[in-house]
Every structure is written in C-alpha cells, then in structure tokens.
Amino acid sequence: MQDLCKLLRGNPYPGRGIVVGRGCAYYWIMGRSANSRNRVFTLTEDGIRTEAHDPGKMEDPSLIIYHPVRRMGGDLVVTNGDQTDTIVQAGDLWAGCRTRTYEPDAPNFTPRISAVIHEDGGFELAILKRDPASASGRCLRELFFYEAADEGVGYFVSTYQTDGDPLPSFAGEPVAVTLPSPDELWDALDKDNKVSLYANVRGTVTLYNKNLGD
Numbered sequence: 001m002q003d004l005c006k007l008l009r010g011n012p013y014p015g016r017g018i019v020v021g022r023g024c025a026y027y028w029i030m031g032r033s034a035n036s037r038n039r040v041f042t043l044t045e046d047g048i049r050t051e052a053h054d055p056g057k058m059e060d061p062s063l064i065i066y067h068p069v070r071r072m073g074g075d076l077v078v079t080n081g082d083q084t085d086t087i088v089q090a091g092d093l094w095a096g097c098r099t100r101t102y103e104p105d106a107p108n109f110t111p112r113i114s115a116v117i118h119e120d121g122g123f124e125l126a127i128l129k130r131d132p133a134s135a136s137g138r139c140l141r142e143l144f145f146y147e148a149a150d151e152g153v154g155y156f157v158s159t160y161q162t163d164g165d166p167l168p169s170f171a172g173e174p175v176a177v178t179l180p181s182p183d184e185l186w187d188a189l190d191k192d193n194k195v196s197l198y199a200n201v202r203g204t205v206t207l208y209n210k211n212l213g214d
Contacts, residue, residue: 001178002176003177004180012162016158017156019179023203024179025115027069029050029080030190032163034057036195039196039211047084048198049067049068050066052065067085072087083100083128084114093116100112111128111130111169124146125155127157154177157175182199186199196208
C-alpha cells in the first residue's frame, strides 16, 4: 500500500483523479490550459458539477463542463466526464461504460475513469482507454470490483501517469493507498496545476476551489 500524498507530491500532473474507500470518495481536477483552469466545483441537488469560474473566458466546454458526482438511487457515481449521466441513465456502471469510449482529445486520448460506491460498502472502478497496440484506436474497457475496503485504505486511479506530450495514460490496476484527510489531499496536489477537489467523508461533503481562494 502506498502513501497517496507522497505519490501526488512527486507528480506535477496526474490529471483528474478518483479515490474511493470505506466511507470516502475523492475526486479532483487539474489543468494546464487557461480553459481547463477556469473552473470551479458547485453543489447540485444530487452531487456536483463543474462550472466556468469566469464565463466570459470559457472556450470549448465539451470535455470540461459536466457532472462529476451524482446519486444513483442509494449509490454514488463519481467520474471524470459526462459518462456520469450515461451510467446513471443505465442504472449500472458496466452497462453505461459499454456504450462509451475514451475522450476524443487527440493526441492524449484521455481515459474515462469512473466509480460507483454502493450502499453496502462495496464499489466498482472502470477505466476506458485507448489501446496503445491498436492502429484503429480500439478501446480497452477495464472493470474492477471490490467487496469493500479496510478502514483507512482507498483505491486510486487517475487519467495520466504524469505530465508529458502527449500525456501518458494511467496504466495498471487501481493503486491501494492510505486515505489522507481532505486538507492533506488538497495540499498534496501540485499548486500550479490543481483546480478543484470534491471530498466526501462519511457523508460530509467539502469542496475546494483554487479560483475561490481555497
């Protein structure tokens, strides 16, 4: 098991990230471009959405404005894109992810990462990414099921391994990590590239937005 904060402090750009564990869900966004950095998290009736901090500076909203977190009955859905709505409409993580693919943002082909946390404490994680061995751009759909997690343990996935050009996609299974407090996690994210953080710890939701002075 690895120290999540140590992993993040040594990584300038993991991109968007999800961490889920017992009674805990974290989701953050980062940005390198002005358009990606011009965002905040806001609360909605059943979760959160991304919004432009300065609407007058918003350029293409297609891949950066979405609902990262929504309720699906008694379950909680957390994703890095508009597949949140697809999963909620399907009522199931795998059913939703079977209809989607990675993001069309060549040359990065950003993976879609998604999680569903169930009422009974179990959870699922999915990664949709471009197969690097496929000339046609075939999508790899990886799904991981967890009956539960030990206290203080989370499972971490991100869109990228680190900074680069093009950005290298996340590889391997979700990483078992220690669960920090929301403040510790926010402080561990790169100060130049972090944008917003959603923290849900045993039902208590905290939002961090760099553009609002957090």
